[in-house]
Amino acid sequence: MDAQHTPEKSITPTYKDEQGHFHGDTTTLFGRTINMNVYTVVFLALGLFTIIEVLLFELPRGFLTIPLMLGLALVKAGLVVYFYMHLNKDSRLFAVALLVPTVMVALATLFLMIVPTGY
Amino acid sequence: MSDVSQTVGIEQTPQTPLPAGYPHTKGAQAENLKFAFWLYLASEVVIFATMIATFIVFRLHNPEVVKQVHEAANILLVTANTFLLLTSSWAMVMGLRAIQRNDQSGLIKWFSFMAVLGTIFVLLQYVEYQELAHLGIAIYNQGNQFDGFGMRFYAPTAFHGVHVIVGVLWGLWIINNARKGAYSSSNYAGVEAFGLYWHFVDVVWVILFTFLYLV
Numbered sequence: 387m388d389a390q391h392t393p394e395k396s397i398t399p400t401y402k403d404e405q406g407h408f409h410g411d412t413t414t415l416f417g418r419t420i421n422m423n424v425y426t427v428v429f430l431a432l433g434l435f436t437i438i439e440v441l442l443f444e445l446p447r448g449f450l451t452i453p454l455m456l457g458l459a460l461v462k463a464g465l466v467v468y469f470y471m472h473l474n475k476d477s478r479l480f481a482v483a484l485l486v487p488t489v490m491v492a493l494a495t496l497f498l499m500i501v502p503t504g505y
Numbered sequence: 506m507s508d509v510s511q512t513v514g515i516e517q518t519p520q521t522p523l524p525a526g527y528p529h530t531k532g533a534q535a536e537n538l539k540f541a542f543w544l545y546l547a548s549e550v551v552i553f554a555t556m557i558a559t560f561i562v563f564r565l566h567n568p569e570v571v572k573q574v575h576e577a578a579n580i581l582l583v584t585a586n587t588f589l590l591l592t593s594s595w596a597m598v599m600g601l602r603a604i605q606r607n608d609q610s611g612l613i614k615w616f617s618f619m620a621v622l623g624t625i626f627v628l629l630q631y632v633e634y635q636e637l638a639h640l641g642i643a644i645y646n647q648g649n650q651f652d653g654f655g656m657r658f659y660a661p662t663a664f665h666g667v668h669v670i671v672g673v674l675w676g677l678w679i680i681n682n683a684r685k686g687a688y689s690s691s692n693y694a695g696v697e698a699f700g701l702y703w704h705f706v707d708v709v710w711v712i713l714f715t716f717l718y719l720v
Contacts, residue, residue: 491554
């Protein structure tokens with residue numbers, strides 16, 4: 387957070403080059419260039435993963451159903467945090483601020499799951 | 506400020522230079538605002554995670570109750586609501602992208618779209634609550650088949666709903682500011698902070714949707 391090292395990226399257009407042209411209207415995915423910005427690609431991925439989740443819910447349950455659903459939820463949350471909340475570009479400190487309480491509460495939840503709770 | 510102090514006779518203190526390393530650039534102030542907002546979101550993580558943890562523990566000990574609710578609940582309605590919130594998050598980030606390009610009208614357009622979607626989300630959540638109430642799922646059920654479920658379900662979803670309502674109001678306030686020309690490609694820290702809030706609300710719903718409705 388030192389002022390000397392704080393980038394000016396948050397107050398300047400992210401996709402503007404020296405000639406004043408904007409970039410970021412295409413996305414490279416698995417080596418292929420898609421004519422959509424990354425936010426739209428992420429949105430479509432979120433929609434697809436949600437449909438898969440609901441289909442898994444409707445299908446007969448197997449031993450992998452719940453782990454798959456939880457995995458998809460984590461991937462969706464990760465996509466939003468990484469791309470929409472700009473953790474891919476912002477300071478790592480922001481990620482730490484989010485991850486520390488998340489990990490702590492996850493550990494507390496796991497602890498609660500293995501101890502008798504009186505239900 | 507100086508006019509007011511002269512009028513009421515307040516003694517003016519000479520301006521002292523800021524200490525070395527003090528964030529005096531606009532970029533540093535924006536970064537600090539974002540960091541402060543991340544710390545706020547961290548506190549929200551703890552609140553929501555505690556509610557979700559309570560539900561998980563209940564679900565582990567009462568799988569039949571949760572299964573009955575899942576069979577009775579209108580999953581299509583909740584899925585539609587999920588898509589509304591995902592779309593609103595996309596609209597939010599597109600609005601931010603617009604103001605990064607100095608496109609004021611784009612910001613207003615995308616944020617208006619976002620506010621409409623958020624409002625519909627809240628209305629559909631009300632419809633869902635009505636349906637659940639007709640099924641007999643109340644905040645406090647004692648003695649029937651949903652005993653203990655309601656409180657653990659309504660607390661996180663209603664708390665999230667309040668966040669959506671606050672987000673919609675905040676979004677409308679940003680739209681109002683944008684109409685007055687308050688934001689530009691060199692001044693959008695307030696928009697970015699709101700974006701963090703709205704996306705966080707979206708992330709929480711992604712987790713709630715899976716844990717409360719699907720698993």
